[in-house]
Amino acid sequence: MKNKNTVLRIISYLKAYRLQLFLTIAFTIFSSxxxxxxxxxxxNITTKIFENIQNKMPVDFEFILRICVILxxxxxVQGITEYFTGRILVEITQDLIARLxxxxxxxxxxxxxxxxxxxxTGDLLSRMTNDxxxxxxxxxxxxxxxxxxxxxxxxxxxxxxKTSPTLTLVFLxxxxxxYFSTKYISKKSQGYFRKKSKGLGEMVGxxxxxxxxxxxxxxxxYEKRAEDEFLxxxxxxxxxxxxxxxMTGIMLPIxxxxxxxxxxxxxxxxxxxxxxxxxxxxxxxxxxxxxxxxSAPIEQLAEMASIFQASIASGERIFDFxxxxxxxxxxxxxxxKPVREINLENVYFSYDKEKPIxxxxxxxxxxxxxxxxVGPTGAGKTTIVNLLMRFYDIDRxxxxxxxxxxxxxxxxxxxxxxxxxxxxxxxxxxxxxxNIKYGKEDATYEEVIxxxxxxxxxxxxxxxxxxxxxxxxxxxxxxxxxxxxxxxxARALLSDPEILILDEATSSVDTRTESLIQKAMxxxxxDRTNFVIAHRLSTxxxxxxxxxxxxxxxxxxxNHDELIKLDGVYAKLYNSQFKN
Numbered sequence: 014m015k016n017k018n019t020v021l022r023i024i025s026y027l028k029a030y031r032l033q034l035f036l037t038i039a040f041t042i043f044s045s046x047x048x049x050x051x052x053x054x055x056x057n058i059t060t061k062i063f064e065n066i067q068n069k070m071p072v073d074f075e076f077i078l079r080i081c082v083i084l085x086x087x088x089x090v091q092g093i094t095e096y097f098t099g100r101i102l103v104e105i106t107q108d109l110i111a112r113l114x115x116x117x118x119x120x121x122x123x124x125x126x127x128x129x130x131x132x133x134t135g136d137l138l139s140r141m142t143n144d145x146x147x148x149x150x151x152x153x154x155x156x157x158x159x160x161x162x163x164x165x166x167x168x169x170x171x172x173x174x175k176t177s178p179t180l181t182l183v184f185l186x187x188x189x190x191x192y193f194s195t196k197y198i199s200k201k202s203q204g205y206f207r208k209k210s211k212g213l214g215e216m217v218g219x220x221x222x223x224x225x226x227x228x229x230x231x232x233x234x235y236e237k238r239a240e241d242e243f244l245x246x247x248x249x250x251x252x253x254x255x256x257x258x259x260m261t262g263i264m265l266p267i268x269x270x271x272x273x274x275x276x277x278x279x280x281x282x283x284x285x286x287x288x289x290x291x292x293x294x295x296x297x298x299x300x301x302x303x304x305x306x307x308s309a310p311i312e313q314l315a316e317m318a319s320i321f322q323a324s325i326a327s328g329e330r331i332f333d334f335x336x337x338x339x340x341x342x343x344x345x346x347x348x349x350k351p352v353r354e355i356n357l358e359n360v361y362f363s364y365d366k367e368k369p370i371x372x373x374x375x376x377x378x379x380x381x382x383x384x385x386x387v388g389p390t391g392a393g394k395t396t397i398v399n400l401l402m403r404f405y406d407i408d409r410x411x412x413x414x415x416x417x418x419x420x421x422x423x424x425x426x427x428x429x430x431x432x433x434x435x436x437x438x439x440x441x442x443x444x445x446x447x448n449i450k451y452g453k454e455d456a457t458y459e460e461v462i463x464x465x466x467x468x469x470x471x472x473x474x475x476x477x478x479x480x481x482x483x484x485x486x487x488x489x490x491x492x493x494x495x496x497x498x499x500x501x502x503a504r505a506l507l508s509d510p511e512i513l514i515l516d517e518a519t520s521s522v523d524t525r526t527e528s529l530i531q532k533a534m535x536x537x538x539x540d541r542t543n544f545v546i547a548h549r550l551s552t553x554x555x556x557x558x559x560x561x562x563x564x565x566x567x568x569x570x571x572n573h574d575e576l577i578k579l580d581g582v583y584a585k586l587y588n589s590q591f592k593n
Contacts, residue, residue: 019332020328023148030108033101037160040094044091045164047090048091048165048168051087051088054087057080061076103153105153105156109148109152110148113149117141117331120339125339130364133214133215133218135217135220136215136218139210143210144213145331148327155324159314163310163314166310173304177283177300180282180283183278184300186275186278187271187274191271194267194271198263198264202257205253206326207326209326210326211330212249212250213250214330216246223239223243257323261320275304283300283301346417348422353380354413354415355401356378356411356412357397359373359374360400360411361373362407363408366408371407373410378542382542382543383553384545385556386545386560387550387560387562388562388563392562392564394516398544400412401514402514403428430510430511430512431514432452432510434501434502434505438501439501440485444485448500448504452464452507453509461481464507467503468533470500499533502534512541512544513541554573555573556572558570559572573587
């Protein structure tokens, strides 16, 4: 059933190319007719020569020359039609590949963050590259081949029956062998092709993770274990690929063996018919040529069956991703700037329904205040940020901005109010200027410079060989961690958000760089509403409100002085960091 749905889905995509497919079908039919006609004409030459010799007459070269000219014209026209068929199919399949990749890329924007919690990035990359390429390449092979093979089989059988019903019956005797062999091999190969596509996804995911985390692998001496994991994945992929390729490769020898049996039987029966005067010798030649021509499309159909199975396996993976339920939007309102207040009312949330993370959280935040969130790992600090930006939707309760439930506005509108500086400073391959400008696409060069100065990164950028045109590599490893963090602060300053989120922004830098980052953050925090998550409590002592979370509950709330006097959880955390 799933195979049928995948085929119908592929056909629905091909409907966009009706005109091109119509031309392909027309050219294929024309080419098939020409292929059916040519053996009969060649058989006429043989029959004419045989009759002339048998009747002791001179060979009719004029007749032979006329047939040869017709055959040359047929072969030229056939070559031209096949050329245009190939060109059209290339255009169709390459456009389809580009379209599917665009749809996958667009889909990524709308699928929930939770999808990436359960699926690796490498597997997604494999679907976008390997599976899309496999589907497109195989369609290019199968569309014309399946049609021409079917037409050739029908046309050749018709002419064969007309030429010699007896020889046609002899040949048809081999067809059940062909059918059952093809059916058995196709059924076996389908499962292997599915496993092969899945194995490729696992391989790409593993390689992507290990390449991006190569320093971590080396730092913890994980090379041997990583190699063992790779070998396991590679061995599994080898086994299923071998079996899939073996099942594909065995198809042709089996078809050839069955065809050879047919040739032997045709030669024996045909010879007897000629001896008894029931068949012209040229007709035997024509029938044998037809059988050869018929064997090719049958073998091609058998080969296409295996290729088709690979296409189905790839198509299933592509469509499974495209069918992932998207984030739901119910847009009835819009939050206008400035942000005056943020309210969390009786908020409950859990990633796993059996393990609640946030329990009945209530919080009121006024404009231009700084809210610090502290607590042990797993207390729900980062989860609050995820809920504020609707990376995840709450289970119960309400989150309001300016009195408007954030579920009633678009995510684009909501997230346009936020800026983020995270512990893992995300930078992409490109110039420093492009990375900073990512925060505001229409920013001028002067605005980028000004943001950099406020973030205290202008001076080190100027010292780089190419200044703002310095290209960061994929991991941005050609600058330090502290410099990366300063660049992300410059990006946030440039975007000038209403609400700023700092998530462990100074936890992985040295003291001197932390001092620079703190100065940059002072500029960044000014005149906006801020949420600060930090393990270094020295960075949040000036916050207006400090929330101490434990297991999703606010166990303490107040400013630094109030919480120290309270001598509770916060005081113990603070003192543990600064006692000698």
